[in-house]
Amino acid sequence: MKIKIVSVIAALSIYAGGSAVAQIGKPFIHDPSTIAQSDGKYYTFGTGGGGLISDDGWTWNGGAVRPGGGAAPDILKIGDRYLVTYGATGGGLFGGHNGKILTMWNKTLDPKSPDFKYSDPIVVASSDGIEDNDAIDPSLFLDPGTGKLWLTYGTYFGYIRLVELDPKTGKRVAGNKALNIAIDCEATDLIYRDGWYYLLGTHGTCCDGPNSTYNIVVGRSKKVTGPYVDNIGREMLKGGGKMVLAAGDRLIGPGHFGRTVLGEGIEKMSCHYESDLDQSGRSVLGIRPLLWKNGWPVAGDNLKEGTYEIASERRGYALQIDVDFTRMAGVARGFNRNNDEPVKPIPSQELADVIKNWPTGNIGVTIGDYMFRPHQKWTITAAPGAGGYLGAPYYKITIAGTGRALAATADAEVITVPDFTGGPEQLWMIDQLTDGTYRIMPKVVPNSKEQLALVSIGDSSPTLAKFDMKSDNCKWDLRTH
Amino acid sequence: MIRFTPTIGLMVIAMIILLVSGVHAQTAPPPGPPRGMRRDSITELDTNRSIAPFFKPSTAAKKTPDADGFIQRWLLLEPINKSIRSNIVFTGDYLKKAFDTIYFPDQFTVIPKDGEKVKVGEQELAWHALESPTFNMKLFRFAYGLHKQNYSVLFWAVTIVNSPREMKNVRLAAGSNGGSMWWLNGKQAVILDGDRRMVMDDAASARLTLHKGKNILRGAVINGPGLSDFCVRFLDENGAPVKDLTITTNQ
Known part of the structure; x- marks a missing residue:
């Protein structure tokens, strides 16, 4: 817990520049999903199964339940159900690159609810271990304009790909073929705002604690299928990407962007930091304001005391x-x-x-x-x-x-x-x-x-x-x- | 750019987690092309372990840079095996030492022939004159397709840039996955240090002059775990790609 208790005397001399407080409890997670609300609580799933639950969005602890293991899940509420996706493998960390992306449904994310029951997972995308793609790090996006459901996936091993799913079943749309939309990213996520589709991705190296170089970048397109270009017109298929969030405030290696819209003008982004130097260098959940400047998303700063x-x-x-x-x-x-x-x-x-x-x-x-x-x-x-x-x-x-x-x-x-x-x-x-x-x-x-x-x-x-x-x-x- | 290579202990733990957790696959995704989507002919063919989808042999046909000015015809030397656990190590000093090391004779002057071989330590490595259909030269695919070591490797590349006239104030713009260094006519022009990823125009040289006629462009790319590749082009003084060049791989 990083809260500073500022004494009266200290307050006389303190101006802004103090520490930004981070989530409290045990917010330890890697590759968190977009934050979802269910039955009045907040949930995020992470790599390896399970995830975090919070009653208020500030204090986070373990307890979320996601079967299937694997890596880097995502959650999207569609109607009155939650569609959960995850990669069954580890993105080359634990062997090859023959990955599988699966989806499954649940009526609630509350493991104590009598309605809590996952449907059988369904494979919606895969990679054969040789091709220029590794089917991990999925993310779901429901197009607010068309109602179509899209899934992006992939990692540093080749292309980031886009496939279309059926929002009623969570299955791959018949006849759909994967489309390459970026290279050299991990943990991509699609969002939409004011006529633009934005593709968020994580660049850099993960999983090396305070030496991880993870950072979050973005490109945008007028079509969900791309091409996604950055602020200087460089395609993400050629490595383009405008910075959204890099290291700072003793938090190193942000990755796995997720967006939460709380109302008009109030948006949050979630991520994990590979290493929080104030919490033993562990990988922790990050939640911070999401700002928009000149049509581009930018991470805001959590308020410093x-x-x-x-x-x-x-x-x-x-x-x-x-x-x-x-x-x-x-x-x-x-x-x-x-x-x-x-x-x-x-x-x-x-x-x-x-x-x-x-x-x-x-x-x-x-x-x-x-x-x-x-x-x-x-x-x-x-x-x-x-x-x-x-x-x-x-x-x-x-x-x-x-x-x-x-x-x-x-x-x-x-x-x-x-x-x-x-x-x-x-x-x-x-x-x-x-x-x-x-x-x-x-x-x-x-x-x-x-x-x-x-x-x-x-x-x-x-x-x-x-x-x-x-x-x-x-x-x-x-x-x- | 890559996930850091973990210790064996972490890998074992993670494998156990994955094995215990299990996966219940039900149905495979349906095949077939989408409607209204762009197709990618390269990745449709990349499921065989071969360099074929990613490269084709260089020919004597006239070859100019692509529409964005990227140079797609190169002589590539099969990878020199290195031992690199993390790409964080690629400081400028590290790269200078790595690239100043003499691995084979005439390393900084040779224009090899396709198929010519050199001895590097215990390795016998061949030069390949190749063309890439994409803007970048996919060195990982080059090594992987030839069944060579593909992580912890050092690649050498050289090509001949033929300019129809003297061009002053051009810049060499490069991007590479892994650290790299680039020399034009024997002079160092660009260095990309640190944990790099494939980004076009990641770094640009100071203003250079392309001589009328032949110019020798040489590069070295080093990578630990990662999908090694590079892209190189020249930019004119307005930042526009230089395209009225011809690229050859033999003298």
Whole structure:
């Protein structure tokens, strides 16, 4: 668990640049499938059988059940059933390249459910061990435009191939022949957005711990059958690919992309990191925001604990507590002064300079010009033991150097309370949106079942209201200065 | 680019997992062509262990680069056996040592004849004058089809680039699976170090001059576990492929 408990003293000096927190529990997995939801829980399957389950998307532990062994499965919900695919072999690691891709159905992914029963697996693609392909690393894609079901598969050993399956049976469509769509990838995945098909693939070397060079790249096409080209027009059949995610934040070797769309403007990507240096160098599940920039997917960053300006996208003003502005005394120079005098740094206004003037009870929240003053600096840290949501912990948002915490009120407004108590109205979901800005939502609005977000209802006035991706009123930037 | 070769212990464990887990295949995928899909004639024929689908013998017929400028006619030396467990080792220093090593006489000057043989340690290796139907020269398939060692290998390649005029400010653009080094007219032009994969234009040389007439282009590709291959082309000063060249494999 990488959550940093930031002390009051430490918070005085910390600005963003802290660690990005990773999934907790035992999120150890290799080649994870796209994350699926079933019966209120999250699931991902991995190589070797089994997989991870999470109640909230943040704490992951083993327990998922997938028969068949083999490698690199994928899951896709079609109607009220789940289609699971996997490669029966190991991609040359454990012998040759004569692979098989199988599919099977289940009504639920919950192994405790009475409905939990896999259908017999069916071979839908294969490689004979000599041909320029190895039938492992399958991924499923249901075309939202045509309703056709596609499966990509293959690894570094030759071509990545595309075949069509019957979405009713999970079998190969009669007469379908595999099509080559890329080379030199592993763990491909197809997704669709705004008229483009995107082929995600993993380049580099896996399975060598912190020396693995895995990274995720992408090409796109107007047709599902390709050609898939990168941002400079280079075909993935000639090695093209634009980087989506490489190593960083002590996490090495991302691979096996999966996309989860939570709503308009809120997307996540899943992967594994070959080595998490903060977790014994193990291969771990990764979940992070998925952004779109100029028509290309880019991995966002999980929020780093630290101190931020929380700036509204509406006008650019900053969230602040509603206290009287305190002037910085004795440093105004005026005009027509002697500029030959030596210059010297002037200290910023500090919390100690102003906190004595602040009320000690609840203080309201406004939005105003950012002056990097103490009443505008917010420290965001994971709330210990509070659980989380898909890919992130619940956060507490406090005025830097204090315990004063942002909270939702029963009348759907926001205030600060003198001390963070861990109440659900003081826990916040902070999701990076597909455009790189942030949605900030309380876990709970007291006496309400609605999910509301922090919104600028006026340039200077925050409130809680329904989130609208099309409105800058609903979006925030987290800035460091 | 490849999965790292694991230790024997890991392999055994994984094999046990796979064997115990079992697979219940039911039906094979139906054969036959799809409607409206592109076909790939190469991979339809690649299930036999042969170089045939991936190469054909070089001829005396005029051969220009392909539509994208890739040079598809080369003399390839059968692979020199090496011992390389991981492709992470291909640092610039490693490659210079590997490629500075003299494996056979006149290594940096020879234009061999098709079928000519050289002795490298205990290995007797033949040169093959070949053409690839694809943009890249699939060295793994070359070695595999000839029943040679195909992982942990070093390949030498040479070709003659005939230019109709002096061309200044061109660049040699190369991609290779495995580390590689490329020389034009005896001068090092491009090095691809590290854990490389097959990417066209992965690296480009500084500005070069193609002489009028013959230019000797030579390369060496080294790989541990992986599907060795390379692709090479010249780009003009605007980044466009140079295509008005002829490629030969004999003097």
